[in-house]
Amino acid sequence: MSLDIEDPDTPEIVLDPEPSSPAPGLAHWLAATAGSPDTARAVREHPQCRRPFLFGVRNPRIRVVAGAWVVSAAIVGVAAWAGHGPAHESGSGSTTSPSEAVWQSPSGPGPVSSGNAAGCDSAARERDLAAVVAGPPRVRAEGGAAAIEVFEAAYYLARDAGRARALVAPAAAIPQAAQIQAGIDSIPAATTYCTHITALDHGLYAVEVAETRADGTKNLWRQRISTDDADHATLITAITHL
Numbered sequence: 158m159s160l161d162i163e164d165p166d167t168p169e170i171v172l173d174p175e176p177s178s179p180a181p182g183l184a185h186w187l188a189a190t191a192g193s194p195d196t197a198r199a200v201r202e203h204p205q206c207r208r209p210f211l212f213g214v215r216n217p218r219i220r221v222v223a224g225a226w227v228v229s230a231a232i233v234g235v236a237a238w239a240g241h242g243p244a245h246e247s248g249s250g251s252t253t254s255p256s257e258a259v260w261q262s263p264s265g266p267g268p269v270s271s272g273n274a275a276g277c278d279s280a281a282r283e284r285d286l287a288a289v290v291a292g293p294p295r296v297r298a299e300g301g302a303a304a305i306e307v308f309e310a311a312y313y314l315a316r317d318a319g320r321a322r323a324l325v326a327p328a329a330a331i332p333q334a335a336q337i338q339a340g341i342d343s344i345p346a347a348t349t350y351c352t353h354i355t356a357l358d359h360g361l362y363a364v365e366v367a368e369t370r371a372d373g374t375k376n377l378w379r380q381r382i383s384t385d386d387a388d389h390a391t392l393i394t395a396i397t398h399l
Contacts, residue, residue, distance in 0.1 A: 258293045260286065260307050262300025269354040271306040273314060274369060277351035290315040298324060301362055301384035302354045304391040309366060313350045316341050326385065326392040347371040360384045360394075 263269055270278045271286065289296055290310045298304035304324050311320035318338035325331050353365045361383055368376040383395040 256293050257295045257297055258289045259297050259299060260289050260303045261298075262302040262306075266356065268356075269302045269306065270351060271309065271354070272349065272351035272367075274349040274351040274367065286310050287314050290317070290320055294320075295323060296320065297390045299391060301360055301382075301391055302356070304384050304393050305354050305362060305364060305382055306352065308393060309350065309352045312337070312341055313344075313348065313368075316346070324393055326387070326394045329392075329394050331393070331396055344368075345371050357381075360386075 271283070272278060273283055273287070277283070286306060287310065290307060291314070296307050296311075298307050308321050308324040311317050311324065318334040318336075318341055321337055321341075322331075322334040348368060348370045350369070351367045353367075355363045357363055361381070364380040364382050366378040366380070368378070370376075379399040381395075381397045381399060382393055384391050385394045
């Protein structure tokens with residue numbers, strides 16, 4: 158591939174039921190204080206009348222039921238919040254949706270090989286990559302190598318310049334989709350490829366794309382590709398031919 162390129166009802170639970178009738182001491186005390194201007198205050202301050210408040214509720218029966226209601230409401234609230242969470246979580250905790258797929262760089266610091274040429278990469282991974290670029294309209298790459306893999310797969314497997322350009326930062330000095338599509342259309346559909354990606358520095362990669370056409374013609378493209386992370390995705394910011 159060659160391009161001309163410039164450099165995120167609860168049951169009521171009663172824990173402390175009140176006695177069925179007031180204690181004799183309390184009845185006598187109430188009778189003695191009846192009619193006093195301070196009766197109301199005195200009643201509130203009597204030891205048998207003072208109880209902890211729960212949102213202003215003194216009655217223990219009401220207090221416990223209210224407490225149970227609050228706990229139930231909290232549980233329902235958490236369940237409702239969880240129900241409005243991400244539509245799907247990938248194994249790495251990356252958010253996806255029906256219109257989006259996520260492709261991640263392989264773990265480990267070594268070079269990455271990706272493509273449909275014989276012996277280029279594991280068949281399982283290549284099938285997964287082919288499904289990704291043929292599936293949801295947006296692919297979110299996580300990692301520089303992943304962005305490069307998806308870009309090349311969109312070019313050679315999906316043959317879709319729009320998908321390829323979506324892996325490129327909007328302001329990057331890289332041709333727009335129409336120009337990329339012209340390059341794709343010039344390559345025979347049976348062409349196979351293998352991309353070798355080696356990290357040089359954070360966000361900087363040495364890339365070799367080995368292309369084999371149906372008539373046996375082979376081409377080797379050497380590039381230096383820069384990437385950057387933005388909005389929970391990795392995008393290509395520059396492609397320089399070497």
